[in-house]
Amino acid sequence: MAVKLSEAFKSQPVYLHDDHINFDSVQEVPDSHAWQQIVDYPSDDQDLYDAESVPIIDLMDPNACNLVGNACQTWGVFQVTNHGIPIHLLEDLESEGRRLFQLPAQQKVKAARPPNGMSGYGQARISCFFPKLMWSEGFTIVGSPIEQARQLWPQGYKTFCDVIEEYEKEMKKLSSRLMWIMLGSLGITENDMSWAGPNSKSEGPCAALQLNSYPPCPDPKIAMGLAAHTDTTLLTILYQTSTSGLQVLRDGGRWVTVPPKSGALVINVGDLLQILSNGRFPSVFHRAVVHQTHQRLSFVYFFGPPSNIQISPLSKLIDQKHPPLYRSVTWNEYLRIKYKHFNEALSVVRLCEPQHESIDMND
Helix, strand or coil: CCCCCCCCCCCCCEECHHHCEEHHHCCCCCHHHCCCCCCCCCCCCCCCCCCCCCCEEECCCCCHHHHHHHHHHHCCEEEEECCCCCHHHHHHHHHHHHHHHCCCHHHHHHHECCCCCCCEEECCHHHHHCCCCCCCEEEEECCCCHHHHHHHCCCCCHHHHHHHHHHHHHHHHHHHHHHHHHHHCCCCCHHHCHHHCCCCCCCCCEEEEEEEEECCCCCHHHCCCEEEECCCCCEEEEEECCCCCEEEEECCCEEEECCCCCCCEEEEECHHHHHHCCCCCCCCCEEECCCCCCCEEEEEEEEECCCCCCECCCHHHCCCCCCCCECCECHHHHHHHHHHHHHHHHHHCECCCCCCCCCCCCC
């Protein structure tokens, strides 16, 4: 662990492992986290909710498939209710998330994500693409959380692991269900995508769970919780606590806040689903803003295909009027492209001239 500034300077941020600051020590936003762009952010008294709102869909609605398909095509994101995830599990997940992020900073870095590792505590993975750091801390889980949990709670890790493993199990089932609803709205069946069907002999889908904390910030207008990006996934499922902060980008460069709804989950289209759908479902740009006095937590489940499966526009969605827009790519290959080109990755694998995929985030 490298402490870059002495704790004697209480007015200055204390930097811990991986340049991650101890947010509890900060009285003003340090230059390392001060963005020049002034962001629109939800105030502590009144959230900036828009007249235009992200669709909320009841999965028990007989018309849910059509509603989901329309939301995917027009928004790239929607919220779902009656999704089958027990409310007590969401409450337990939130409780364990708070328990994790309330640990002393020196304790959390004991489970720091290694430089070439996937799991553990640390900054947002997209930090390397931006000149300023983000006002957030995260904990990534791929598979079992037991190794990192033991480092956080040598004697009390079992409850955390039980909740996480139960949530991962439920998310895996819901992700598959949602994927087929989304693709079903385009007329796609299991016969059109054999690797994802029940009789598939390929390795199972790949997934990861990300726990995020956005601590209170002395000056939210110059800090960024999580900078604008798209997800590399097929789809992403997010559970957010009652404090708002998630925003999605609409046409014209306008950011729309996704209001928290009790018990609801936010679903967004990822890059690979944009490729599979031949551009019918746009991968949505999104970001997180922060509050002055409120902590916000979010729990993000990233759902992708088997790492070695070739992903390309589905043949049923291709004809003379709709030529394939993207070349074939595995998730492993696409992750490498994303790491090099970040928000231009879709343009790199596009066969036709890109349209509106290069977006100026300062608009």
